[in-house]
Amino acid sequence: MTTEELDPLIHVPARLRIIATLAALPDGDALSFTRLQDMIGLTPGNLITHLRKLEDAGYVDTEKTGNGTASRTTVALTHVGRTALDTYTAALRDLLAGL
Amino acid sequence: MNASDEGEELDPRAAAALLEETTRRAQRQFDLRRPLLMVIGAAVVLIAYGVLWLSVREQHPYSGPAGWALAVLYSTLLVWIIVVATFYRRATSGVSGRSARQQKADAAAFIPIWITVYVFQGALHHAGASHAIVYGIYPAAAPIIIVGSAAAAYNVAKENWPWVGFAVAAVALAAIGSFAGPAGVWAVIGIGLCVLLLARAAGQVWLRRA
Numbered sequence: 001m002t003t004e005e006l007d008p009l010i011h012v013p014a015r016l017r018i019i020a021t022l023a024a025l026p027d028g029d030a031l032s033f034t035r036l037q038d039m040i041g042l043t044p045g046n047l048i049t050h051l052r053k054l055e056d057a058g059y060v061d062t063e064k065t066g067n068g069t070a071s072r073t074t075v076a077l078t079h080v081g082r083t084a085l086d087t088y089t090a091a092l093r094d095l096l097a098g099l
Numbered sequence: 100m101n102a103s104d105e106g107e108e109l110d111p112r113a114a115a116a117l118l119e120e121t122t123r124r125a126q127r128q129f130d131l132r133r134p135l136l137m138v139i140g141a142a143v144v145l146i147a148y149g150v151l152w153l154s155v156r157e158q159h160p161y162s163g164p165a166g167w168a169l170a171v172l173y174s175t176l177l178v179w180i181i182v183v184a185t186f187y188r189r190a191t192s193g194v195s196g197r198s199a200r201q202q203k204a205d206a207a208a209f210i211p212i213w214i215t216v217y218v219f220q221g222a223l224h225h226a227g228a229s230h231a232i233v234y235g236i237y238p239a240a241a242p243i244i245i246v247g248s249a250a251a252a253y254n255v256a257k258e259n260w261p262w263v264g265f266a267v268a269a270v271a272l273a274a275i276g277s278f279a280g281p282a283g284v285w286a287v288i289g290i291g292l293c294v295l296l297l298a299r300a301a302g303q304v305w306l307r308r309a
């Protein structure tokens with residue numbers, strides 16, 4: 001097994017941290033964009049870029065509620081995203097076992 | 100770190116370490132039952148039950164805790180409530196969804212149980228039960244027996260076995276401690292509950308490191 005077989009969408013430091021952080025929440029829970037940003041330590045622009053890629057793949061779900069200053073964006077890991085993380089973790093384990 | 104780390108080569112070992120560290124840190128930040136909170140709880144229990152025991156240990160006949168002891172008790176409880184609320188607010192900040200709704204429902208379900216404990220104390224007083232029962236054994240042991248039993252049942256439903264064990268141990272401690280009499284019950288339960296909370300905190304730390 002090689003690193004090429006690891007999901008390239010997850011195998012990036014920033015996105016790995018985003019997915020791992022969201023996976024620590026119970027299934028069905030969402031995290032606000034600001035708390036996620038605070039926990040990951042990315043700039044808003046970078047976080048949006050990475051979230052967009054994860055959302056396009058169906059790994060996360062973002063939801064915006066309210067308008068103007070009262071607007072709030074929440075991010076949740078989807079079932080597809082959780083399964084992808086499980087698959088990635090198993091692949092990583094196999095890869096490390098073979099080293 | 101930025102969006103340009105796209106092309107950054109991530110070594111599998113580094114990826115595994117990053118995944119583990121991020122998961123552990125996130126779980127710790129979302130955790131509502133932190134070991135530190137249990138250690139603070141152990142101190143609160145020891146102070147609260149300790150001052151009540153100090154105020155009643157020389158009483159013959161038993162008349163109940165002194166005003167100063169109740170003032171210390173309520174002050175300690177107030178500090179405890181503030182500490183728990185601060186921990187809770189930090190852990191749940193920005194979190195929404197199913198578990199947040201469930202936590203509110205769970206908290207609401209325990210309110211009538213607490214009210215029942217004190218309504219029953221009023222009924223004992225009304226029926227002419229002695230001070231040793233109404234202001235001694237009952238307030239020291241009954242809240243733990245009644246709320247602890249409900250907590251045990253709740254955690255069985257959630258298959259949260261470490262907390263089932265803690266709740267059952269607390270209920271057993273309160274039941275056995277009741278035999279120490281209206282003054283001794285405060286000391287026995289205070290020390291016992293403090294030890295149980297410290298053991299639970301140590302167990303949680305050990306489980307996290309395992």
